[in-house]
Amino acid sequence: MDNVTLRSYRRSDAGAVSRLFREIYGDHYVQPHVYLPLMINQNHGEGRWHSLLAHSDNKLLGHASLCRNSGSHTAELALSVVHPSGRGQNIATQLGVRLLIHAQALGCHGVTIKQVTQHLYTQRMAERLGFCSTGLLLDYVPSPFGEPLPESIVVGFTAIDGYRRPLPALQWPDSCGDFMERLCRIYGTQDKQPPWVGAPMHVEHCSGRYDVTLKKLDGNLLKQLRQLPLQWMVSIRLRLASGFASATESLAAMGFIFTGIAPNERCAGWLALFHRGYHARTLELHCPHIQRLHDRAQQHITPCVAEMPPMD
Structure with a gap:
């Protein structure tokens, strides 16, 4: 410089x-x-x-x-x-x-x-x-x-040097197996789950989107999520832990698509990302693995969502 x-x-x-x-x-x-x-x-x-x-x-x-x-x-x-x-x-x-x-x-x-x-x-x-x-x-x-x-x-x-953030050692669904196995090679895996910090469920409305953070997903919660208005844009961050495969299948049946993972800033764990209600669009992304996630999400967009007008 x-x-x-x-x-x-x-x-x-x-x-x-x-x-x-x-x-x-x-x-x-x-x-x-x-x-x-x-x-x-x-x-x-x-x-x-x-x-x-x-x-x-x-x-x-x-x-x-x-x-x-x-x-x-x-x-x-x-x-x-x-x-x-x-x-x-x-x-x-x-x-x-x-x-x-x-x-x-x-x-x-x-x-x-x-x-x-x-x-x-x-x-x-x-x-x-x-x-x-x-x-x-x-x-x-x-x-x-x-x-x-x-x-x-x-x-x-x-x-940061000297610290690890391994993923849980799980069987990954076929729909995201290649993506998750790559991250496992990068960050490693462990059997023990880091403790959850904070409330088991948190919901907030931000920028026209409803953000839901969950410690676990059970039948009762699935029933309540199913009753949310279809026109809502909803993002779910679910603790990446045992039951991930069945949760992915259940959420997919409700129109939620898996879009990768993010660190849980409250603890040493990870959160799985799911979305429903996003807009149809074309993006060119630098990472080919993220590009495939995006393209798959666009292929699974529901007609009622694709026809929604842009947010103000």
Whole structure:
């Protein structure tokens, strides 16, 4: 990088950081805190954000953060933005490399990344940084680029040196066997399940989507899920554990498609991702394994969902 300096965030940077996000994304960035310099400083002061900045000749060219909830050993590499005048200098990659080193100093066991699918830049950067793409979040957030359809997100994960995050040793359904066996080769497996942390069920409404996180899926819960309105867009995150194969079959019968896995940020386990109610679309993704998940999801979209109008 030519005449570019990387340094840690300072409280006096809040205004410049907010202006940088607004200059690049206008009013469309999905994290509203970046539009409020006081919130930027509050997140840093409370230890939720740990940011690095890229400067050249006193001009702010780039920003990226490690974002971590209190008590979690998993951080997210996020809030990455580079000014157009700084592109082509690998600034985002260099910020990511430094932050992954910092994640170890913070005591993190692993780092996630959410890769946008409107373009391939963040997906390629994630691969260069050593992230493995593990799942796909369909219609996850309003488009940060002002597009009419919501943005789908590719989930990536990398373990910090000295820590492992093995998957449960299970028999995988034929529908996702190749995908899961590849991840088992990357992360390893174990018979013992890490303990679940938090309530056994959590539901919230976000960006027009209903997010359901579940410790387990039984007959009574399946009956209640079956009664949810068909026009709802619903995303399920189910603990990846014994019973996964039968759960996948039961959810598929209700129109839910499996789209990979994501780390459970509350503990050392994994969550299986299922979606129903997403929009029909075509995407070109960098990871061929995630591409196959997406294409399969599009093949199984129900006619009533395919005809739904885009969200406002």
